[in-house]
Amino acid sequence: MIDFHAHLDIYPSPEETVSEIIRRGMYVLSVTTTPSAWLGTYSLSRKYSRIKTALGLHPQIAHERISELSLFDTYINETDYVGEIGLDFSENHRTHKDVQIKAFNHILRVCENSGGKIMSIHSRRAAAEIIDTLKMYPNAGIPVLHWFSGSKSELLQAIDYGCWFSIGPAMIRSKRSLEMIEYMPKDRILTESDGPFAQVEGKSVMPWDVQKVITVLGSLWAMGSKEAEEQIYNNFRKIVSLKTSRI
Numbered sequence: 001m002i003d004f005h006a007h008l009d010i011y012p013s014p015e016e017t018v019s020e021i022i023r024r025g026m027y028v029l030s031v032t033t034t035p036s037a038w039l040g041t042y043s044l045s046r047k048y049s050r051i052k053t054a055l056g057l058h059p060q061i062a063h064e065r066i067s068e069l070s071l072f073d074t075y076i077n078e079t080d081y082v083g084e085i086g087l088d089f090s091e092n093h094r095t096h097k098d099v100q101i102k103a104f105n106h107i108l109r110v111c112e113n114s115g116g117k118i119m120s121i122h123s124r125r126a127a128a129e130i131i132d133t134l135k136m137y138p139n140a141g142i143p144v145l146h147w148f149s150g151s152k153s154e155l156l157q158a159i160d161y162g163c164w165f166s167i168g169p170a171m172i173r174s175k176r177s178l179e180m181i182e183y184m185p186k187d188r189i190l191t192e193s194d195g196p197f198a199q200v201e202g203k204s205v206m207p208w209d210v211q212k213v214i215t216v217l218g219s220l221w222a223m224g225s226k227e228a229e230e231q232i233y234n235n236f237r238k239i240v241s242l243k244t245s246r247i
């Protein structure tokens with residue numbers, strides 16, 4: 001199983017979560033919300049090659065942590081993965097739109113200068129802006145839009161640009177999201193938890209809850225869970241192998 005967007009450092013017991021991931025033989029992209037969290041989060045799983053740690057600056061806190069961009073630059077060559085990054089223009093966060101845009105542009109420029117990264121991107125109420133900005137940095141790497149919630153036309157633009165998508169248990173509970181998933185190319189889909197932030201029925205999603213997503217994808221794709229899991233695994237192998245090449 002693949003969890004391509006988890007906040008391992010935020011779980012109540014990160015070490016136990018890491019042990020369970022290893023016990024289950026999962027592959028996980030451990031994203032961070034601030035550059036200053038990178039080292040500590042990386043050290044949680046550094047001995048396990050199946051868990052990769054991404055360097056991030058979450059758009060919802062970019063205005064508080066903009067001074068950490070220099071730290072972002074310091075660590076960029078330590079990893080092939082960047083996230084969580086992006087823009088959030090939803091009602092509670094659009095006040096800090098300008099500083100988010102500044103941080104996102106800086107990050108994409110740095111990714112481009114360091115040869116391209118796999119990027120896990122938050123695009124709430126800002127998918128069109130995300131795609132327009134990505135186009136300004138064509139060598140920044142491979143964008144994976146996590147928990148996509150934009151419009152159909154934004155989805156088509158994202159697909160056209162070559163974006164990948166990661167889908168979690170919270171997302172498959174929405175009828176609208178399921179309709180969107182049907183339009184996404186099957187060979188550019190990964191699973192994610194977005195735990196512990198993402199919750200289902202009042203409980204934080206765990207990395208292994210991606211199993212539910214695999215089952216739903218299987219029925220959308222008219223195949224069994226085993227086959228859907230294989231598809232996701234092949235997608236994962238592919239994106240990892242593309243790593244630093246142009247999309």
Ligand code: MN
Binds near residue numbers: 005084194
């Ligand atoms: Mn997240």
